[in-house]
Amino acid sequence: xxxxxxxxxxxEVNGACFDATVEARKTLADxxxxxxxxxxxxxxxxxxxCGACSVLLDGAVVRSCIxxxxxxxxxxxxxxxxxxxxxxxxxxxRAFLDHHALQCGFCTPxxxxxxxxxxxxxxxxxAGEIREALAGNLCMCTGYVNIVRAVKAxxxxxxxxxxx
Amino acid sequence: xxxxxxxxxxxALRPREDERFVTGRGLYLANLNLPRxxxxxxxxxxxxxxxxxxxxASEALKLPGVACVLxxxxxxxxxxxxxxxxxxxVEVPHYCLAHDKVRYVGxxxxxxxxxxxxxxxxxxEKIRVEYEPLPAAVDPEKSMAPGAPILYESLGSNVLWHDxxxxxxxxxxxxxxxxxxxxxxxxxxxxxTPLETFGCIANYDDARSYLTLWTNDQRPGQAMPIIxxxxxxxxxxxxxxxxxxxxxxxxxxxxxxxxxxxxxSKLSGRPVQFIEDRRExxxxxxxxxxxxxxxSVAVAEDGTLVGLKVxxxxxxxxxxxxxxxxxLLKLGNITNCYGIRAVRFDGxxxxxxxxxSGANRGIGKPFMCFALERMMDSVARRxxxxxxELREKNLLPPESMPYTTPTGALIDSGNFPATLKKxxxxxxxxxxxxxxxxxxxxxxxxxxxxxIAVEPSTSNQSAYILTTKRRAASGAGEAAMVRVESDGxxxxxxxxxxxxxxxQTAAAQxxxxxxxxxxDEVQVSPYFDSLVSPWMYTTGNYSNKFAGTDVGAIQGAARxxxxxxxxxxxxxxxxxxxxxxxxxGAVRSRSDPQRRKTLAELAHVAxxxxxxxxxxxxxxxxxxxxxxxxxxxxxxxxxRVRNQLFVSNAAHAAIVEVDxxxxxxxxLKYAIVHDCGTVLNPLIVEGLVHGAxxxxxxxxxxxxxxxxxQGQLLTTTFVDYLKPSAMxxxxxxxxxxxxxxxxxxxxxxxxxEGGAIPAPAAIANAxxxxxxxxxxxxxxxxxxxxxxxxxxxxxxxKT
Numbered sequence: 015x016x017x018x019x020x021x022x023x024x025x026e027v028n029g030a031c032f033d034a035t036v037e038a039r040k041t042l043a044d045x046x047x048x049x050x051x052x053x054x055x056x057x058x059x060x061x062x063x064c065g066a067c068s069v070l071l072d073g074a075v076v077r078s079c080i081x082x083x084x085x086x087x088x089x090x091x092x093x094x095x096x097x098x099x100x101x102x103x104x105x106x107x108r109a110f111l112d113h114h115a116l117q118c119g120f121c122t123p124x125x126x127x128x129x130x131x132x133x134x135x136x137x138x139x140x141a142g143e144i145r146e147a148l149a150g151n152l153c154m155c156t157g158y159v160n161i162v163r164a165v166k167a168x169x170x171x172x173x174x175x176x177x178x
Numbered sequence: 179x180x181x182x183x184x185x186x187x188x189x190a191l192r193p194r195e196d197e198r199f200v201t202g203r204g205l206y207l208a209n210l211n212l213p214r215x216x217x218x219x220x221x222x223x224x225x226x227x228x229x230x231x232x233x234x235a236s237e238a239l240k241l242p243g244v245a246c247v248l249x250x251x252x253x254x255x256x257x258x259x260x261x262x263x264x265x266x267x268v269e270v271p272h273y274c275l276a277h278d279k280v281r282y283v284g285x286x287x288x289x290x291x292x293x294x295x296x297x298x299x300x301x302x303e304k305i306r307v308e309y310e311p312l313p314a315a316v317d318p319e320k321s322m323a324p325g326a327p328i329l330y331e332s333l334g335s336n337v338l339w340h341d342x343x344x345x346x347x348x349x350x351x352x353x354x355x356x357x358x359x360x361x362x363x364x365x366x367x368x369x370x371t372p373l374e375t376f377g378c379i380a381n382y383d384d385a386r387s388y389l390t391l392w393t394n395d396q397r398p399g400q401a402m403p404i405i406x407x408x409x410x411x412x413x414x415x416x417x418x419x420x421x422x423x424x425x426x427x428x429x430x431x432x433x434x435x436x437x438x439x440x441x442x443s444k445l446s447g448r449p450v451q452f453i454e455d456r457r458e459x460x461x462x463x464x465x466x467x468x469x470x471x472x473x474s475v476a477v478a479e480d481g482t483l484v485g486l487k488v489x490x491x492x493x494x495x496x497x498x499x500x501x502x503x504x505x506l507l508k509l510g511n512i513t514n515c516y517g518i519r520a521v522r523f524d525g526x527x528x529x530x531x532x533x534x535s536g537a538n539r540g541i542g543k544p545f546m547c548f549a550l551e552r553m554m555d556s557v558a559r560r561x562x563x564x565x566x567e568l569r570e571k572n573l574l575p576p577e578s579m580p581y582t583t584p585t586g587a588l589i590d591s592g593n594f595p596a597t598l599k600k601x602x603x604x605x606x607x608x609x610x611x612x613x614x615x616x617x618x619x620x621x622x623x624x625x626x627x628x629x630i631a632v633e634p635s636t637s638n639q640s641a642y643i644l645t646t647k648r649r650a651a652s653g654a655g656e657a658a659m660v661r662v663e664s665d666g667x668x669x670x671x672x673x674x675x676x677x678x679x680x681x682q683t684a685a686a687q688x689x690x691x692x693x694x695x696x697x698d699e700v701q702v703s704p705y706f707d708s709l710v711s712p713w714m715y716t717t718g719n720y721s722n723k724f725a726g727t728d729v730g731a732i733q734g735a736a737r738x739x740x741x742x743x744x745x746x747x748x749x750x751x752x753x754x755x756x757x758x759x760x761x762x763g764a765v766r767s768r769s770d771p772q773r774r775k776t777l778a779e780l781a782h783v784a785x786x787x788x789x790x791x792x793x794x795x796x797x798x799x800x801x802x803x804x805x806x807x808x809x810x811x812x813x814x815x816x817x818r819v820r821n822q823l824f825v826s827n828a829a830h831a832a833i834v835e836v837d838x839x840x841x842x843x844x845x846l847k848y849a850i851v852h853d854c855g856t857v858l859n860p861l862i863v864e865g866l867v868h869g870a871x872x873x874x875x876x877x878x879x880x881x882x883x884x885x886x887x888q889g890q891l892l893t894t895t896f897v898d899y900l901k902p903s904a905m906x907x908x909x910x911x912x913x914x915x916x917x918x919x920x921x922x923x924x925x926x927x928x929x930x931e932g933g934a935i936p937a938p939a940a941i942a943n944a945x946x947x948x949x950x951x952x953x954x955x956x957x958x959x960x961x962x963x964x965x966x967x968x969x970x971x972x973x974x975x976k977t
Contacts, residue, residue, distance in 0.1 A: 120372075154372055154901070158868075
């Protein structure tokens, strides 16, 4: 095998800047986990279906397992580790706790980020809209019922915060 | 036997495990990193069945970054065969890698350890394997027939096990019955596919022959002896550690991978990490057995079920490790909630060229329940009776509890008629009939289906004596440790740390009540560590056994410490022990609560001021308890046994709509009533009921490991193997009954399979009801659009 092709990547993750040189074939997920230490990015399928590895990239939810690190050059990324601010959980995280919207926790980082993304686009989603928005995130434990409840509750918290 | 209510038990406390998960700080295996660690990748068979002519790894070894390659022949040379959990009629030596033949697509053939997973996978492409393809045994019934391709020549047949169990006067009952109905049912291969795949990190220290394993294997007690035997180590030479397990559902056990990774570490002299990718997980971890079941019921003129005959064929794939489990566990729910007294179970365990079968939520019981609850609807139709009234007539009444079934299973508690009644209330069954009429007038096909189920939990190892004729293990059990540390803080270590079921939270609730300390002050370790944690063969996370064994272990350990705290308090306070209690973090006088010694003061004496202890008292405040429930028995002369010890129950109802143009089934409403005895934490119990039901829905409608006729697996990604998403799983309307078990410490019983067992039957019964005017009868799972559409076409005489 030939010497692997290397690419340089500059990203901002959770507010901190990183410059690195990585193999061109390295996935964004592996880069975030192995090189930068963001192990909240969980790998559930590595073929872009389960959504566990979801991160927010320039404000949109992406599956970091089917993107190359090099494709993220110049991007601003938020992982689950970057959601809580100053030790205060994001309302979606709080609602997931209050409604026990998780069991084994492996899907949770992706699920929470997908919910955050939904609530940015739609402040008051119906249950059907929540289900549709989360359809790309598989949870093997909860049957989704408590997740839908949590996202509804989070929407209310966020709306109250905005009103207050 | 009730321990009484406490301050913390019974409360809907938020599971403490959740906090680290919502912030992305789960202690999953893939997040552990050892210095110098290598990454393993496995070369897998592309053939369902083939002779291995040669394996040439020389080119792979030249690749920079590759530390070592292990082939099947090498594995055979440097390890001993994997010991089957269930002794086979003839020993069939098998290893962590295939060496003579491959027997399923995805079977490990060689493994590479390299400095990254990327390089390890590059190296796999350079390994040359020459195969001589052989015809494959794929269909289980054809595989039983003479002339079928044989997987294991030394067995002489693909029938690994066959036995017929007779309870009661089956032939007489059938001969005299007013009605006999016979049907045939099929279940597919599926699995609960925990979102975290299987993984392990092995560090083999050759200098002192000591192996440290970090893994997410959910059953350490069973894995340990297998690994030790294969590697030629003693149990004292292995340290086995688990942390957060990202879902298990029975699937996450794979001793061959632990052995393989340990061998790579031994060869390379470095820690080696192996983590399945999803494709490997779907093709080669475990599948629930697919199967064929012929069921006959004998019914009296008045609608009473009097006899049951089951011929069951379980397709084990290439499983030599733990076959017959899917067969044996059916004896625990074969008569379900009914009073049938004459039962025959004619069981076959057949090997085929498919992924090895293994434990999966419910193990065999979903199929048993499916077949019997489908038969109940058939009987109702045949007799012109209402299906609910027929069930009511046959349900065991609450006054019959505890009830021993013909197979020896003990139903410890339950009120089945009340469960069914409540289900019909919350499912709004009465108004559905009108809705169905209106819908039909509009050309919409709506149906209502229900299924009821017993949910046995806590496996009794003695049951395997029935299939093996050998006493490899008996009883049930778990272990735990509670320690008041030197500063008075409380630490709990579990044999079974769970894999998402909130065991750490539940344990803290129990210990807080036992020791009279606040819930938040009880630390529960998320780790199982064989060096620290008390454990035995039965240790691990399986069989919904938390209520049946783990609670007793936790309570027992806490009570040992409590006794000592009271003894020490009595000594230090100079009062009789009987006058003392444990409350508010102290031992105090019942009559004068100001006379007290805090846990910190007692711990100071127990660990530091040793001369203040009573002369005969051992220092320290630690309780270890190895618990075994008294109900576990051995099979009797009639081959009756309590194969699982505590029996919860559930009733499910589904309202579905079928699109007759496409065959698509949509669930409009889903109602659940569940009874697992005393509820320790309602939040956790409700979550498990939801999740198990979602698994049942997946099995009913979507999930299938499909093999073609040559034995190629067609579903190796989540694109082909369909897991239900939030769009497919409906909101659940659920309610609970509490029928405490008289035989567990607080009356708790197992929870976690109750949804997976009845859901396929409830949904299939609903689809049949929807399509009743067309005369459609579905007997194959899953009810995919294609299958339903074909059934409609066939009923209409179009095919």
